[in-house]
Amino acid sequence: MEATVLVHERFEEETNTGIPHDKMGMWVFLCSEVMFFTGLIGGYIVLRFASPFWPQPSTVLNVPLTAMNTFILICSSVTMVQALGGIRAGNPARMKLFLCLTLFFGAIFLSIQGVEYWKLLHEHTRAYPNGFNPHASLFGSVFFTTTGFHGFHVFCGVVCMSFVTGKAFLGKYTQADHQCVETIGLYWHFVDLVWIVLFTIIYLI
Amino acid sequence: MSEAHRVPNYMAIFWWLAGLTVVEVGYSSILPHEHKVLLIVGLVGFAAVKASLVALYFMHLRFERRGLGIIVTSTLILGCILVGVGMAEHLLPRP
Numbered sequence A: 001m002e003a004t005v006l007v008h009e010r011f012e013e014e015t016n017t018g019i020p021h022d023k024m025g026m027w028v029f030l031c032s033e034v035m036f037f038t039g040l041i042g043g044y045i046v047l048r049f050a051s052p053f054w055p056q057p058s059t060v061l062n063v064p065l066t067a068m069n070t071f072i073l074i075c076s077s078v079t080m081v082q083a084l085g086g087i088r089a090g091n092p093a094r095m096k097l098f099l100c101l102t103l104f105f106g107a108i109f110l111s112i113q114g115v116e117y118w119k120l121l122h123e124h125t126r127a128y129p130n131g132f133n134p135h136a137s138l139f140g141s142v143f144f145t146t147t148g149f150h151g152f153h154v155f156c157g158v159v160c161m162s163f164v165t166g167k168a169f170l171g172k173y174t175q176a177d178h179q180c181v182e183t184i185g186l187y188w189h190f191v192d193l194v195w196i197v198l199f200t201i202i203y204l205i
Numbered sequence B: 001m002s003e004a005h006r007v008p009n010y011m012a013i014f015w016w017l018a019g020l021t022v023v024e025v026g027y028s029s030i031l032p033h034e035h036k037v038l039l040i041v042g043l044v045g046f047a048a049v050k051a052s053l054v055a056l057y058f059m060h061l062r063f064e065r066r067g068l069g070i071i072v073t074s075t076l077i078l079g080c081i082l083v084g085v086g087m088a089e090h091l092l093p094r095p
Helices: A002-014 A021-050 A063-088 A092-122 A138-169 A179-204 B010-030 B036-058 B066-091
Strands: none
Touching: A021 A138, A021 A179, A021 B066, A063 A092, A063 A179, A063 B010, A063 B036, A092 A138, A092 A179, A138 A179, A179 B010, A179 B036, B010 B036
């Protein structure tokens, strides 16, 4: 506890906000990301309201599979916060374990999303004889754009997380200096938060 | 003070998030889709609670400085205005 207070006091002196610069930078970036996803979600809502025909998402999409994927992403958020808790408590082994678990869950999420896309694109249903794809309908177009951009964010998160995990195994983070873990954690939780909203709006409503 | 705060019970938050996801899926499958308003209000409410839990506890926004909260809140307000204006285009009667 004393160490964390000392670290904080150092930031108090070095920044005029009392928040480390990289953390503040990440928050500003996340605010811009909020606007980006708001644009996509807003576009989805407006198009859905305006469209005379819009299929019930549960008849096209695999809701149970995606619910499981949502659960996996929530698990990854918990492991991420446990990794940060580990290094804050001066336990690098715990941090490494939970960073690896976060990476694992992120990769599982992407794999399941890949399977979901493959099935949607290749399965021929009565409503979509050529598969559910961006050409098939307006819903398909907005669905792939929105979830695709989110998937891209998860992919970027996994890449950055791999980098941070590698540095963790090289012993670069200590109880007093682990800002990088917190910063990537913020990004990861944001990606989880966005998925929680997307899952509700695109899959359930 | 952003660093020296009481550590929240992360597992309790996790179970709340998992439980709300199950309730959300159950709610959308049980409620007839003719009750559109009830469905939307309920599901958006559940999503808002879940998103708030992640932001407040996992992203530690609850323990951060007020200035950061103001930055994030103003972004959310702008986002709501953006979606609201788009929806108003279709909901409001045309002259």
